[in-house]
Amino acid sequence: MLRAVYHGQVLAETPRTVRVEGNHYFPPESVRRDVLVDSRTKTLCPWKGIARYYSLLTDETALPDAAWYYPHPSPLARRIKNHVAFDPDVDIEGEPEGPSTGLLARLRARMGGHR
Template sequence: MIRAVWNGTVLAETPRTARVEGNHYFPPESVHREYLRESSTTSLCPWKGVAHYYTVVVDGRTNPDAAWFYPRPSPLARRIKNHVAFWNGVDVEGEPEGEATGLVSRVAGWLGGKR
């Protein structure tokens, strides 16, 4: 199980995330939205599109713009649409469950390893 944790609170939990550029993107249904407040911050990734941000709020403490998502990603990033990633002190802990799929597992197989 993979978890995003900040201030001792689990913000998201899932058996699998989508990994893009080293970041774990949590499926929308795995995120505890009661800890997220929409932010006016946006940023532009040349290949993923415009990211929108959330401020994380736990027990009165805030972590501004510590989570982001792509509501309308480019076609290249469509698999992370509305998935939420975390940074800025939010710890991502744990390991994925089950067999790896996709390009990473195929490459690992070609190299004789497991992923």
């Protein structure tokens, strides 16, 4: 199970994420909406499109622009539509569950599972 954690508080939890450019993008249904509020911030990625942001706000803490998502990504980034990635201050913990299907997993399988 993968978790996005900030100061001991779980912000998102899911068996698998989508990895893009080193970031874990959590499925929208796995994210705690009760601690994220819409931000006015928007940024442009040349190949993913326009990112919208959330700020983290709880009784104990606030972190502006703590997470981002692409509501209308480019066709190249369609796998991350509405998935949420987190600021580097948010820890990503755990391991993905289920079979891996990425290139590295296929190469390991061909080599007998050795690293």
